Amino acid sequence: MTRTSLSRYPCPVARAVDVIGDPWSLLVLRDAIAGVRRFSDFKTRLGVSAKILTDRLTTLVEQGVLVRQATSPGKQRFEYELTEKGRELAPALIALMQWGERWTFEPGRSPVRLSVRETGEALAPVRLETASGREVEVSDLEMSATDAAPEITRQSYAALKARANRNKDAQS
């Protein structure tokens, strides 16, 4: 299957997807944001096999999204905690959650509520806006290349892919 590694693509979405773009990683992150820390809690909440869970937690730790820490020094019991890098995924995750509430449930039938712990205030829908606070529609958006990177051509793309695969071979 040789799942294509996207980590060298000159595209921030591709690289983000390479870190957290598979179904279980996203669900692990959802639970981590909800405050879950322990292997066994992730396991029962997700209903996932230990093998898959171990794989995901390990790569998320390798990617610096989570840290694995002993609950007390010298103990064989661990907690997986969000790093700064991990916490900053929250807007993306929450936006996905709000989309799921809107488009995959009947109105008002969402099984979860997001709020601020102290005050109980509800979260506002995540929106796109300019620095000055004006709301932006998708159709108003323009994605352009910066001079930090050349246009992605078919050739350079193929080269990156080949390189990624070679690196992979070298590792194993």
Next chain:
Amino acid sequence: MTRTSLSRYPCPVARAVDVIGDPWSLLVLRDAIAGVRRFSDFKTRLGVSAKILTDRLTTLVEQGVLVRQATSPGKQRFEYELTEKGRELAPALIALMQWGERWTFEPGRSPVRLSVRETGEALAPVRLETASGREVEVSDLEMSATDAAPEITRQSYAALKARANRNKDAQS
């Protein structure tokens, strides 16, 4: 492999992930938001095989995220366009993109720029805030169950899974 179907989980993130939670779907959406419409354009930009691309486009159309339309009536040439449901994924995608810029590139070396077409204004970072506009940290967040759905127990989870698999068998 029997990839677990998450579409019946009583969780908006799980259901969203079930629709767009694989790497290629997310990249297809990125391109769609960037204005790509044609099969061949997706193909060259993504560098993906025709088979995978066909699969993703088909499921995204089935899910109502894209629509497939002939470029002119009766023609065998098609365009894939974002629906309302698809356009509303933009905040999640853009948040992911901004995270990728921040955490997978050197500062200032992002290869893409997002701006408003008419005015050239830059997009602000996507943030979590309350209805009254106060910014919210992940640590302030509380995710609680509503009475629209019972707690997800290990049992009900297993039952949902079994049901999903039975439905799948019935289809094929």
Next chain:
DNA sequence: CCATTTAGTTTCTTTAAGCAACTAATTTAG
């Protein structure tokens, strides 16, 4: 009207997903 492009399909191989069973430490219960 011949070559190319578009939008795919088919065939084949590799590899990851998922299940089930097992294990070595650590806690908890009686």
Next chain:
DNA sequence: CTAAATTAGTTGCTTAAAGAAACTAAATGG
């Protein structure tokens, strides 16, 4: 203090999805 249960995984196996490559039918371009 010992037995049972829990925690945090590992190992082995099967199946299905990912990816590469080759092929195709209709439409377009020169």
